[in-house]
Amino acid sequence: MKVLVTGGAGYIGSHTVRQLVKTGADVTVLDNMVYGHIGAIVDPEVKLVKGDLGDASVVYPLLMTGNFDAVIHFAAYINVGESVQNPLKYYMNNIARPLVLLGAMQAAGVKRFVFSSTCATYGVPTQIPIPETEKQDPINPYGSSKYMLEKVCKDCDRAWGLKSVFLRYFNASGCSVDGLIGEDHEPETHLIPNILLTLTGEKEYIEVFGTDYDTPDGTCIRDYIHVDDLADAHLKAVDYLMKGGSTECFNLGTGLGLSVREILETAEKVTGKKIPVRYGPRREGDPPRLIANPAKAKEILGWEAQCKDANKIVETAWKWMTGPHGGHY
Numbered sequence: 001m002k003v004l005v006t007g008g009a010g011y012i013g014s015h016t017v018r019q020l021v022k023t024g025a026d027v028t029v030l031d032n033m034v035y036g037h038i039g040a041i042v043d044p045e046v047k048l049v050k051g052d053l054g055d056a057s058v059v060y061p062l063l064m065t066g067n068f069d070a071v072i073h074f075a076a077y078i079n080v081g082e083s084v085q086n087p088l089k090y091y092m093n094n095i096a097r098p099l100v101l102l103g104a105m106q107a108a109g110v111k112r113f114v115f116s117s118t119c120a121t122y123g124v125p126t127q128i129p130i131p132e133t134e135k136q137d138p139i140n141p142y143g144s145s146k147y148m149l150e151k152v153c154k155d156c157d158r159a160w161g162l163k164s165v166f167l168r169y170f171n172a173s174g175c176s177v178d179g180l181i182g183e184d185h186e187p188e189t190h191l192i193p194n195i196l197l198t199l200t201g202e203k204e205y206i207e208v209f210g211t212d213y214d215t216p217d218g219t220c221i222r223d224y225i226h227v228d229d230l231a232d233a234h235l236k237a238v239d240y241l242m243k244g245g246s247t248e249c250f251n252l253g254t255g256l257g258l259s260v261r262e263i264l265e266t267a268e269k270v271t272g273k274k275i276p277v278r279y280g281p282r283r284e285g286d287p288p289r290l291i292a293n294p295a296k297a298k299e300i301l302g303w304e305a306q307c308k309d310a311n312k313i314v315e316t317a318w319k320w321m322t323g324p325h326g327g328h329y
């Protein structure tokens with residue numbers, strides 16, 4: 001099987017590429033390397049095309065000659081706060097540039113597409129845990145950009161038979177269990193790496209964004225899903241499409257919620273160190289509680305999170321931070 005992975009040199013993409021290679025797939029990565037890392041691609045047989053999604057002079061020849069069975073599309077900008085400050089940057093990269101990719105797929109007759117969507121497309125949900133039937137009503141440009149690309153894909157299905165799987169991730173976290181690849185975002189905004197960066201001396205303290213939420217301990221609740229579980233869902237989504245599956249969306253989470261304070265306690269337990277914490281105001285746009293109902297992914301894809309223990313998730317992130325790379329490629 002030949003698979004094109006956009007954004008395959010990034011955090012979730014690189015973990016997925018490793019799993020794809022293990023299945024014997026022939027993998028090509030398209031990444032402009034703006035946020036990608038060459039060191040994140042560890043398998044020598046993976047072909048890396050350094051280029052932009054929106055560059056027709058790269059993308060059309062690649063698709064026309066690649067004979068790809070499917071495209072897995074990770075490449076995007078991912079920072080919610082920045083999307084509020086600079087929406088056009090997000091609409092350009094997360095909608096306009098993927099249109100070039102989709103155009104090349106149409107021209108080449110490649111009709112299977114697995115897309116990194118997000119629970120941020122639900123905005124502030126009305127049901128917890130969140131099923132896929134929850135209304136999508138994003139509250140920031142990042143979430144809107146993902147929601148709009150889902151709609152574009154549905155229109156392409158009607159027009160030329162593109163079959164897509166929208167994987168709506170909850171909070172991607174952790175790193176490969178062998179510590180060889182991991183999460184290295186710049187800037188890093190995510191909770192778990194930022195907590196651990198206080199212990200490597202890269203951050204002075206972790207600020208907890210809000211302690212007055214309507215949750216048992218006043219801090220936000222999230223569904224932290226291990227990156228290797230997410231990677232596995234992509235493999236299952238490709239299989240589903242290869243078997244003739246129709247366009248579908250799936251929530252990817254554990255179904256369990258943990259508060260910011262619980263994650264802090266977990267990090268102290270796993271590392272055996274005291275975390276320097278400061279309590280600050282709420283961060284704009286953070287819903288109080290996001291927990292997946294992952295039943296549909298289990299039923300249709302046969303996917304279920306294997307790692308439901310936050311200790312294990314934090315352990316893998318800590319292994320990456322304290323390993324040979326020290327948390328950076």
Ligand SMILES: NC(=O)c1ccc[n+]([C@@H]2O[C@H](COP(=O)([O-])OP(=O)(O)OC[C@H]3O[C@@H](n4cnc5c(N)ncnc54)[C@H](O)[C@@H]3O)[C@@H](O)[C@H]2O)c1
Nearest residue numbers: 007010011012031032034035036052053074075076116172
């Ligand atoms: N990290 C999370 O918690 C999370 C949650 C929900 C959804 N997602 C989605 O998952 C995907 C991957 O996230 P990640 O955390 O691995 O991000 P990442 O920044 O580590 O990886 C994204 C990769 O895409 C590349 N890229 C970006 N724009 C590109 C373009 N125009 N052309 C070519 N390459 C480009 C970057 O260089 C980078 O390597 C994103 O689509 C993101 O929106 C992430």
Ligand SMILES: O=c1ccn([C@@H]2O[C@H](COP(=O)(O)OP(=O)(O)O[C@H]3O[C@H](CO)[C@@H](O)[C@H](O)[C@H]3O)[C@@H](O)[C@H]2O)c(=O)[nH]1
Nearest residue numbers: 118119120170171189190191194207208209220260283286
């Ligand atoms: O320094 C920090 C960082 C985060 N948080 C809190 O920790 C929780 C998790 O935050 P973060 O790790 O930034 O993830 P989210 O804001 O939940 O967003 C992530 O998860 C979403 C799906 O839930 C994706 O769509 C986004 O791309 C991804 O960044 C939130 O309550 C934050 O307020 C802090 O208190 N301090």
